Amino acid sequence: xxxxxxxxVVSGPSGAGKGTICKNLLELNPDxxxxxxxxxxxxxxxxxxxxxxxxxxxxxxxxMLQQDAxxxxxxxxxxxxxxxxxxxxxxxxxxxxxxxxIDIVGALQVKDKFKDGVFVFILPPSxxxxxxxxxxxxxxxxxxxxxxxxxxxxxIEQVIxxxxxxxxxxxxxxxxxxxxxxxxxxxxxxxxxxxxxxxx
Amino acid sequence: xxxxxxxxVVSGPSGAGKGTICKNLLELNPDxxxxxxxxxxxxxxxxxxxxxxxxxxxxxxxxMLQQDAxxxxxxxxxxxxxxxxxxxxxxxxxxxxxxxxIDIVGALQVKDKFKDGVFVFILPPSxxxxxxxxxxxxxxxxxxxxxxxxxxxxxIEQVIxxxxxxxxxxxxxxxxxxxxxxxxxxxxxxxxxxxxxxxx
Numbered sequence: 001x002x003x004x005x006x007x008x009v010v011s012g013p014s015g016a017g018k019g020t021i022c023k024n025l026l027e028l029n030p031d032x033x034x035x036x037x038x039x040x041x042x043x044x045x046x047x048x049x050x051x052x053x054x055x056x057x058x059x060x061x062x063x064m065l066q067q068d069a070x071x072x073x074x075x076x077x078x079x080x081x082x083x084x085x086x087x088x089x090x091x092x093x094x095x096x097x098x099x100x101x102i103d104i105v106g107a108l109q110v111k112d113k114f115k116d117g118v119f120v121f122i123l124p125p126s127x128x129x130x131x132x133x134x135x136x137x138x139x140x141x142x143x144x145x146x147x148x149x150x151x152x153x154x155x156i157e158q159v160i161x162x163x164x165x166x167x168x169x170x171x172x173x174x175x176x177x178x179x180x181x182x183x184x185x186x187x188x189x190x191x192x193x194x195x196x197x198x199x200x
Numbered sequence: 201x202x203x204x205x206x207x208x209v210v211s212g213p214s215g216a217g218k219g220t221i222c223k224n225l226l227e228l229n230p231d232x233x234x235x236x237x238x239x240x241x242x243x244x245x246x247x248x249x250x251x252x253x254x255x256x257x258x259x260x261x262x263x264m265l266q267q268d269a270x271x272x273x274x275x276x277x278x279x280x281x282x283x284x285x286x287x288x289x290x291x292x293x294x295x296x297x298x299x300x301x302i303d304i305v306g307a308l309q310v311k312d313k314f315k316d317g318v319f320v321f322i323l324p325p326s327x328x329x330x331x332x333x334x335x336x337x338x339x340x341x342x343x344x345x346x347x348x349x350x351x352x353x354x355x356i357e358q359v360i361x362x363x364x365x366x367x368x369x370x371x372x373x374x375x376x377x378x379x380x381x382x383x384x385x386x387x388x389x390x391x392x393x394x395x396x397x398x399x400x
Binding site: 156177185187196 | 320326327356359363367377385392395396
């Protein structure tokens with residue numbers, strides 16, 4: 001029997017730095033499979049189809065919804081975002097760990113379905129720093145910045161629904177925290193039943 | 201307000217290697233405070249007073265029991281073992297992490313009192329290897345070896361009462377697992393309330 005992989009959900013407000021942490025994590029742990037979300041929003045400068053997102057039309061997204069082909073989805077800032085189900089389930093079944101980097105609305109939907117997923121919330125070191133990061137990204141209009149910042153504050157309150165909170169005051173340290181969380185979760189007694197049986 | 205330290209309880213059957221793992225852990229993390237147990241058994245070859253144990257008389261041990269000065273205690277193989285309470289509580293209060301390397305009977309007593317302690321069970325890679333290690337230690341008589349081995353098998357069944365299980369097939373890897381468990385526990389949302397408040 002193949003031991004199922006671990007579902008790791010990394011989430012947090014815009015500007016907390018979840019993208020950078022996930023990028024580092026995957027570089028250091030090439031065995032982890034990243035789930036690529038589908039979205040109807042336009043690509044930002046530098047974003048690549050199939051790497052950052054699958055950029056699809058509204059019509060295609062709504063078809064996936066009808067076919068129940070999404071693990072979670074959300075409409076945020078007038079755009080759809082969602083996680084194609086098949087890739088995630090197939091890899092977990094094969095024993096691969098799967099990383100989801102998704103927003104908070106989506107993460108909480110996944111949490112309802114995957115009780116044994118690991119839910120990590122990335123926090124900015126301060127609200128001031130969060131705003132600086134959103135502004136510094138330079139990819140959003142002023143209206144969008146204020147919208148994102150306002151939402152971020154509300155979103156941070158959702159941290160209590162997660163298993164772990166990692167403060168991103170230093171990307172390397174924060175990445176190591178997430179690595180430790182994954183390693184520790186694999187040692188949980190509730191997950192190692194098969195390993196224990198093999199001792200006897 | 202000082203954030204309280206973490207109580208880490210490392211436990212497991214004789215011969216699983218919890219002693220070596222704890223030694224490694226302390227060398228790599230000199231900030232962790234180790235609680236020294238008191239015992240009425242005779243020192244084994246090479247054991248040092250106040251380093252491996254406080255070797256005390258039966259009378260002194262029973263006095264500590266009467267004064268409720270022990271966090272846990274057990275009578276194992278006709279000898280008392282116990283954890284002096286003061287050192288542990290004082291250090292946790294100061295914000296220091298405290299490591300207890302204790303047997304299973306004691307660990308389960310501590311678990312009743314410290315709901316937020318972290319309980320790690322060290323497992324041998326196999327029962328054969330466990331027996332080899334007990335024999336290889338060369339500090340016990342044949343009768344004691346059989347006694348320890350028989351108890352070890354019963355003890356392993358207690359693993360389900362712990363939070364984490366670490367298989368000691370490689371001491372360095374097992375030590376890293378325990379380090380990851382400590383780091384992950386400090387990221388648990390239930391433990392970082394104060395850090396989250398400081399963001400706002």
